[in-house]
Amino acid sequence: xxxxxxxxxxxxxxxxxxxxxxxxxxxxxxxxxxxxxxxxxxxxxxxxxxxxxxxxxxxxxxxxxxxxxxxxxxxxxxxxxxxxxxxxxxxxxxxxxxxxxxxxxxxxxxxxxxxxxxxxxxxxxxxxxxxxxxxxxxxxxxxxxxxxxxxxxxxxxxxxxxxxxxxxxxxxxxxxxxxxxxxxxxxxxxxxxxxxxxxxxxxxxxxxxxxxxxxxxxxxxxxxxxxxxxxxxxxxxxxxxxxxxxxxxxxxxxxxxxxxxxxxxxxxxxxxxxxxxxxxxxxxxxxxxxxxxxxxxxxxxxxxxxxxxxxxxxxxxxxxxxxxxxxxxxxxxxxxxxxxxxxxxxxxxxxxxxxxxxxxxxxxxxxxxxxxxxxxxxxxxxxxxxxxxxxxxxxxxxxxxxxxxxxxxxxxxxxxxxxxxxxxxxxxxxxxxxxxxxxxxxxxxxxxxxxxxxxxxxxxxxxxxxxxxxxxxxxxxxxxxxxxxxxxxxxxxxxxxxxxxxxxxxxxxxxxxxxxxxxxxxxxxxxxxxxxxxxxxxxxxxxxxxxxxxxxxxxxxxxxxxxxxxxxxxxxxxxxxxxxxxxxxxxxxxxxxxxxxxxxxxxxxxxxxxxxxxxxxxxxxxxxxxxxxxxxxxxxxxxxxxxxxxxxxxxxxxxxxxxxxxxxxxxxxxxxxxxxxxxxxxxxxxxxxxxxxxxxxxxxxxxxxxxxxxxxxxxxxxxxxxxxxxxxxxxxxxxxxxxxxxxxxxxxxxxxxxxxxxxxxxxxxxxxxxxxxxxxxxxxxxxxxxx
Amino acid sequence: xxxxxxxxxxxxxxxxxxxxxxxxxxxxxxxxxxxxxxxxxxxxxxxxxxxxxxxxxxxxxxxxxxxxxxxxxxxxxxxxxxxxxxxxxxxxxxxxxxxxxxxxxxxxxxxxxxxxxxxxxxxxxxxxxxxxxxxxxxxxxxxxxxxxxxxxxxxxxx
Numbered sequence: 009x010x011x012x013x014x015x016x017x018x019x020x021x022x023x024x025x026x027x028x029x030x031x032x033x034x035x036x037x038x039x040x041x042x043x044x045x046x047x048x049x050x051x052x053x054x055x056x057x058x059x060x061x062x063x064x065x066x067x068x069x070x071x072x073x074x075x076x077x078x079x080x081x082x083x084x085x086x087x088x089x090x091x092x093x094x095x096x097x098x099x100x101x102x103x104x105x106x107x108x109x110x111x112x113x114x115x116x117x118x119x120x121x122x123x124x125x126x127x128x129x130x131x132x133x134x135x136x137x138x139x140x141x142x143x144x145x146x147x148x149x150x151x152x153x154x155x156x157x158x159x160x161x162x163x164x165x166x167x168x169x170x171x172x173x174x175x176x177x178x179x180x181x182x183x184x185x186x187x188x189x190x191x192x193x194x195x196x197x198x199x200x201x202x203x204x205x206x207x208x209x210x211x212x213x214x215x216x217x218x219x220x221x222x223x224x225x226x227x228x229x230x231x232x233x234x235x236x237x238x239x240x241x242x243x244x245x246x247x248x249x250x251x252x253x254x255x256x257x258x259x260x261x262x263x264x265x266x267x268x269x270x271x272x273x274x275x276x277x278x279x280x281x282x283x284x285x286x287x288x289x290x291x292x293x294x295x296x297x298x299x300x301x302x303x304x305x306x307x308x309x310x311x312x313x314x315x316x317x318x319x320x321x322x323x324x325x326x327x328x329x330x331x332x333x334x335x336x337x338x339x340x341x342x343x344x345x346x347x348x349x350x351x352x353x354x355x356x357x358x359x360x361x362x363x364x365x366x367x368x369x370x371x372x373x374x375x376x377x378x379x380x381x382x383x384x385x386x387x388x389x390x391x392x393x394x395x396x397x398x399x400x401x402x403x404x405x406x407x408x409x410x411x412x413x414x415x416x417x418x419x420x421x422x423x424x425x426x427x428x429x430x431x432x433x434x435x436x437x438x439x440x441x442x443x444x445x446x447x448x449x450x451x452x453x454x455x456x457x458x459x460x461x462x463x464x465x466x467x468x469x470x471x472x473x474x475x476x477x478x479x480x481x482x483x484x485x486x487x488x489x490x491x492x493x494x495x496x497x498x499x500x501x502x503x504x505x506x507x508x509x510x511x512x513x514x515x516x517x518x519x520x521x522x523x524x525x526x527x528x529x530x531x532x533x534x535x536x537x538x539x540x541x542x543x544x545x546x547x548x549x550x551x552x553x554x555x556x557x558x559x560x561x562x563x564x565x566x567x568x569x570x571x572x573x574x575x576x577x578x579x580x581x582x583x584x585x586x587x588x589x590x591x592x593x594x595x596x597x598x599x600x601x602x603x604x605x606x607x608x609x610x611x612x613x614x615x616x617x618x619x620x621x622x623x624x625x626x627x628x629x630x631x632x633x634x635x636x637x638x639x640x641x642x643x644x645x646x647x648x649x650x651x652x653x654x655x656x657x658x659x660x661x662x663x664x665x666x667x668x669x670x671x672x673x674x675x676x677x678x679x680x681x682x683x684x685x686x687x688x689x690x691x692x693x694x695x696x697x698x699x700x701x702x703x704x705x706x707x708x709x710x711x712x713x714x715x716x717x718x719x720x721x722x723x724x725x726x727x728x729x730x731x732x733x734x735x736x737x738x739x740x741x742x743x744x745x746x747x748x749x750x751x752x753x754x755x756x757x758x759x760x761x762x763x764x765x766x767x768x769x770x771x772x773x774x775x776x777x778x779x780x781x782x783x784x785x786x787x788x789x790x791x792x793x794x795x
Numbered sequence: 796x797x798x799x800x801x802x803x804x805x806x807x808x809x810x811x812x813x814x815x816x817x818x819x820x821x822x823x824x825x826x827x828x829x830x831x832x833x834x835x836x837x838x839x840x841x842x843x844x845x846x847x848x849x850x851x852x853x854x855x856x857x858x859x860x861x862x863x864x865x866x867x868x869x870x871x872x873x874x875x876x877x878x879x880x881x882x883x884x885x886x887x888x889x890x891x892x893x894x895x896x897x898x899x900x901x902x903x904x905x906x907x908x909x910x911x912x913x914x915x916x917x918x919x920x921x922x923x924x925x926x927x928x929x930x931x932x933x934x935x936x937x938x939x940x941x942x943x944x945x946x947x948x949x950x951x952x953x
Contacts, residue, residue, distance in 0.1 A: 033887055040895030041883040041902060043830020043870035050829040131815060221834040221842060221896040221930050271832070271896030272930050303835045464918045527894025527931050691890040691936075698933030699893065725839035725928065733924045733934040 027540035028753060031691035034532045035549055036269075036525070047269035048225030048241035049300045056227065056296035057086055059289045060133040061282070062123040062140050063308055064115035067149035067343075067378040067718025068182075071113050074123060075141040082136040084128040086293045093288060096257030102247065102279060102383070104345035106183055109255050109284050115144070116182055116343035117380050118719050119308025126289040126297055149378035149718035153317070153340040156187040156375045182343065182376045189341050189374035190349040192356030194647030196428050197367030203323025203331035207403040211320070211396040212784040214712035215340075216313035216703075218385050219730050222271015223306040228286035229296045235262035236287045241270040243277040245522045246558035255284040256291070260554070263287070267552035273526035274703070275384030276310040278563055279346050307723035311346045311383030312713055314339040314374070316355070316392035322400045328410050328418045332367035333360045333400075333428075337393060339382070341374045346383030348374040353496055354389030357642065357651050360428045361397035362439045362489040363419040368428040370647065378718045384563055386703060387763045390490045395785055398486040398768035402775065412772070413447050413485050416440075421489070430648040433655065435756075436746035438683050442659035443487050445681040445742045452663055452677045455481065467665055467672035469734060478669040481676070484772025487659040488764035491652035492757030493566040493636055500566070500653070501635040503557030504534075504574035505550075508542060508582050509627040515606055515619040517542055517579075520550035523559030523571035528759060529692040530567045534575050536688060541579030542586075543603035544619065557633055565656060565757025568688055573752040574634035581630040590622045637750060654748060658682040658761035660701065660769035663737075666777040671789025673709055675735070675770060681742040685756030690743065697741050697762045704766030706731045712786050800862050802826060803872030809859075818862045819843045819854035822869060830870040830899045834928070841927030844900035845869050851907050870899035873906055881951075882906045882944040889940035893931035901927045905941045913949050915941070 026032040039045040076088035091098055091110040098112055099105050111122045123140050127133035150156045181187055226240030235258065242248050245265045253263050270277070282299040289297040301309045321334040337355045341348035356372030372389075385391075405412040420439035426432055455461065461476050468474055494500040505520040517538045525531045531549045538547045552559070559571050587601045590608055600611025608616045616622075642649035663677040680697055687693045710729040714721040722728045747754025767785060775782050778792055798821055799808045809825035817836075822828040822845075832842035836855045843854040846868035854869075873880040879887070882905045892898050901924060908915055908923040915923065920941045929937060 031890070034892065036895070037887045037892050038879070040892050040898050041870075041879065041886050042874055043828075043899045045895055046829075047832070047896065049833065050823075052824075052829075129813065131813060219930055220894070221840065221928065222832070222894065223834065270894060271834070272894040274930070300833075302833070303837070462918065464922065470922075527896075529893065695890050695893060695932055695936055698935040699931045700933075702933035703930075724837060725835040726837055730928060730930060731933075732926075732928060733921045733937065736934045738938075739933070739935055 026536065028536050028688050030536065031689050032532060032536065034529055035535060036531060045269050047222050047271050048239065049222060051227035051239050051268055051298060053227060053229065053296040056298050057126045057128055057293060058130040058133050059124060059126045059286050059297045059299040060130065060137050061121045061285060062125065062137040064111065064118060064120040064122055066115060066144055066146050067118045068147040069115050069144040070147065071111060071115065072143040072145055076123065078139040079125055079136040082132065082139065084132045085125060085136045086295065087126045087289055088136065088140060089124045089288055089292060093292065094255060097254040100251040100255055100280060101345055102347050103349050107344040116378055119380065120343070121285065124285050124289055126293050150182060151377055151379055151715065151718050153338045153375035153377055156377045157373060182378065187376040189345050189376060190352040192352050192372040192647055193645060194356050194368055194370040194428060195645070196430065196648065197332065201323060201332035201367040204326045205404065205407050206321060206323045207400060207407050208321045209396065209400055209403060210783055211318045211399060213316040213392045213395050214786055215315040215382065215715065216385060216707045216711050217307060217713055217728060218274035218276030218310065219728065220272030220274055220276055223301040223303060224281040224309050225300040226268055226282055226286055227296055227298045228290035230290045230294050236290055237264045237266065238283060238287055239266050239268040240283055241268050241277060243273045243524050243526060243563055244561040245524065245552065245554050247561065248280060248283055249554050251280055252284050252287060256287055265554045267524055270524060270526040273562065274386045275388065275563055278384040278561060279311050281309045303725060304723045307713070307720055311381045313385035314341060314351055314382040314392065318392065318396040320396045320400045322404050324404055324408065326408070328408055328415045330363055330365040330419045333365050335359050335370045337372040339372065339374045339392065340377050340379055342377055342379040342381035344381045346381050348383065351389040354491060355393050356647060357429050358390050358489060358491065359393040359397065361394065362421045362487055362657060364421055364425050365428060370428065379715055380720060386700065387490065387760050388564065390488065390764050391707065394486065394488040394764045394768050395771065398772065402772050413443050416443055416487060429642060429651050431650050431652065435654065435748040435750060436683065437655065437657060438744060438746060439487055439657055442657055442681040442683065443485065446485065446659050446661040446679050449661065449679045449740050455665065467667040467674040468670065473670055473672065474667050479665050479667050480777040482664050482666065482773040482775065482777025484662050484769045484776050485659065486765045486768035486772060487657065488761060488768070489655045489657045490565065490760045490764055492569060492654040492656050493564050495639050495652045497639055497641040499635065500560060500570060501633055502559045502571040502574040503631065503633045504571065504578040505556050505629070505631040506538065506575065506578035506582050507627060507629040508586060508623065510620040510623045513620055514546050515544045515623060516546045516548065517544050518548045518550055519575055520556045521559045521571050521574065522552055522554060522556050523567050524552060524562040526562050528696065529689060530562070530571065532692065533568050533572055533688050537572055537575045538579055541576060542583055543605055545606060565759040569751055569755050569757055570634065570636055572688065572755060573636065574632055576752050577634045578630050578632040581632060582628050585628045586623065589626060593622060654751060654756060656757045656761045658765045660765045662769040662773040664770060664773040664777055666774055666792060668778055668792060671792035673774060673787070675705060675737045677737050678705065678766060679740040680762055681744065682761055683744040683746050683756060684758050685748045685751060686745050686754040687743055688753060688755060693743055693758050694741055696758045698739055700759060700762030701739060701766040702731050702736050704763045705735065705770060708767035708770040708785050708787060710786055796860060798859050798863050800864060801866045802828060803868055812859050814860065816859045817855050818857040818859050821859040822854060828869050828871055832896050832899055834896060839928070841900040841904060842897050844903045844927065846903065851904060870902055873902060880906060881947050882909065885940040885944035889936045889943055891932060891936040891940035897927060897929040901929065901937060905944065908941065909945050909948050915945055
């Protein structure tokens with residue numbers, strides 16, 4: 009990777025190695041390797057009891073009655089609660105308040121929470137929950153997004169999409185407002201563009217699960233005077249608090265949240281899971297209540313990535329210049345809205361990919377069905393579209409007889425070009441360079457024909473399904489982009505409180521934010537920023553809780569940018585006050601004072617003294633609410649507008665070996681180039697790229713929640729496969745640092761782009777190896793063998 | 796029922812254990828060793844990997860009664876006091892820990908590999924850790940960490 013230049017003070021002791029641009033150890037690393045780090049599921053308190061959830065076995069049914077009597081009669085059971093026990097609002101939701109805390113009279117997806125039980129032992133609670141009698145009137149579920157909207161299905165590639173202006177809101181309406189959650193309509197350029205070459209394709213993306221390893225968990229503790237404290241693994245404490253308060257009918261000062269250790273998130277913890285349930289049980293029983301989902305329940309307990317069906321038409325000139333793109337993107341939102349409106353917004357506004365295209369007609373729809381609710385997952389609407397637009401770019405290249413990388417480079421977005429939303433890209437957009445860089449990386453050596461191959465290097469591995477016969481190699485490329493932060497006019501901010509004081513003779517900084525650490529390393533980044541800005545080695549990251557203002561969501565690749573920006577701004581205020589105080593104490597004006605290496609330093613006089621001594625008893629404490637520059641809502645008719653605050657770009661090259669007889673795929677290499685603006689912590693940046701790429705590989709090759717009649721067929725790690733260490737190839741990674749002048753330190757969001765481009769590159773490589781057109785992911789063996 | 800076993804070198808006892816409980820549950824909820832994690836409860840993810848009489852096992856697949864009278868070593872038993880074992884140290888240095896939920900199981904499995912094999916090849920490392928799922932890292936830094944720990948183990952034996 010390119011060597012990042014350090015923004016840390018030079019020359020003196022300490023922070024240089026641990027400030028911005030360095031890769032210091034994570035503060036939670038040692039407890040994590042010792043097994044001492046307390047995740048939500050490790051919470052424990054004297055006298056606590058266990059809560060469990062009774063869930064609907066049906067995807068769609070009316071509830072005639074619920075009888076909790078026999079559950080309550082079980083020994084060791086303290087409570088059995090239904091919707092009647094919800095003290096406040098019976099409904100919640102991130103963007104649309106449509107989801108019942110506990111089912112009221114209808115269940116709309118399999119696994120919807122219906123009742124709660126608290127007991128001494130989790131098994132007792134589970135058994136008691138089974139004794140709750142729920143009388144259901146079972147309905148036929150709505151399981152297809154287009155059917156839910158009354159839109160015609162596509163039968164053949166060349167079918168024109170149906171008229172979509174007259175949406176049938178009445179058809180099987182699952183919610184009072186009908187089945188349309190959102191339609192993003194984008195129109196740019198002329199209505200009837202004409203092109204020399206046209207390619208059309210239909211694509212399907214399966215439902216992916218975040219599959220974070222630490223299932224949903226937390227501990228709710230009742231406190232005097234009717235309040236509750238919740239320790240929970242989550243992505244956004246304050247949006248949880250808002251929804252919990254509404255459901256409990258309590259003011260914010262009576263509902264305190266503290267972040268428990270989070271075992272991964274990837275979007276799956278943006279919605280509430282056990283939060284309100286545990287609080288209800290705790291308030292009802294007067295006891296601490298722990299709830300921990302097992303893996304199967306976790307599959308029902310959080311939203312998934314929207315499955316998508318997409319039809320794309322691209323028109324281009326003979327020289328490869330794009331003339332137009334027309335796209336219809338259907339996203340199945342499942343039973344409740346969750347973040348579907350924003351996912352539709354992303355899929356629609358960025359559905360054409362990181363390319364300049366003068367004419368665009370994109371319609372993205374999010375629909376209610378009786379499938380499991382879908383919402384946030386890493387890549388958020390951009391992942392689905394990328395499989396389609398990148399397949400289209402390869403198809404177009406083939407049609408034109410052009411190299412796929414050349415075609416992409418010819419049309420690549422760059423700084424100053426206009427996105428299909430009309431937004432001018434006003435910071436570096438090195439799309440072409442990223443592609444050229446992955447193209448120029450060395451290829452893995454070809455498989456040798458002579459000698460016995462190592463089975464472990466072949467598709468099928470030690471299953472010994474081939475020794476190389478029938479195995480074809482392919483190479484594929486993809487590039488993608490993603491908005492960073494919350495878009496379309498959302499007031500996206502974070503709050504940081506920074507305190508500087510002398511503790512035991514040492515200058516000490518405490519950084520307090522509510523921004524969730526979910527594994528990505530935000531706690532390390534907060535520390536690095538404070539060290540760089542205040543020249544202090546000893547930085548304490550305060551536990552994350554709601555005792556400070558909102559940190560916003562740990563999603564949308566936004567925390568280093570937004571919470572990083574807040575910490576930086578709060579440090580700057582603290583520094584200004586500290587320097588003013590020191591000037592005052594020195595009694596005369598010293599030019600160019602700064603804080604560095606735990607000292608106060610002047611440009612002209614060098615080291616003036618220890619910061620700790622000069623601070624004395626003074627405590628400097630500043631809180632800053634930091635907002636990124638505003639975006640705007642897009643025009644409802646044309647989708648035009650300054651919708652996104654920043655874009656992040658990544659490109660991948662995949663090399664695969666495909667056993668064409670069995671349809672098995674081995675990814676031999678998966679190389680990536682990504683622009684991160686500024687690597688605050690290069691080691692963590694590379695870790696994000698590697699991990700993000702693995703999740704893209706999973707979606708391309710193996711990860712799919714299989715739904716039949718609205719029911720999940722594979723809610724376990726036995727049947728829902730995620731990549732193992734045998735599935736992931738070594739990666740070459742090129743990290744570029746083109747600063748975004750609008751962002752703190754020039755940073756660009758990192759987490760999501762690699763998840764978007766890795767999958768399409770792998771599918772492209774399989775197409776290259778097999779000559780197949782492949783229009784569905786995950787690519788299954790039967791897609792390759794045609795059996 | 797009552798379960799007595801040695802955990803990380805010390806005798807531990809749990810009373811009133813229900814017959815359906817796993818060793819993982821007893822370790823985590825009754826004996827005060829929450830380091831081993833429950834991520835799938837069917838032996839697929841390896842997050843609860845422990846040593847049972849010196850042999851790797853998924854604690855979620857061992858009935859608590861089967862562990863009676865036996866010797867258990869968990870992630871909490873890898874370090875000597877404040878001194879981390881070489882694999883723990885290497886995981887920290889290589890950046891192999893993100894959310895860390897898979898880490899305890901991976902550490903025990905990697906510890907076992909390095910004990911058994913002084914200089915494992917990449918293919919051998921992958922094979923040894925194939926039963927441990929990680930969702931955050933893409934495994935590259937875990938590979939780096941195990942290589943690093945193995946190199947140090949080899950060097951220290953010379």
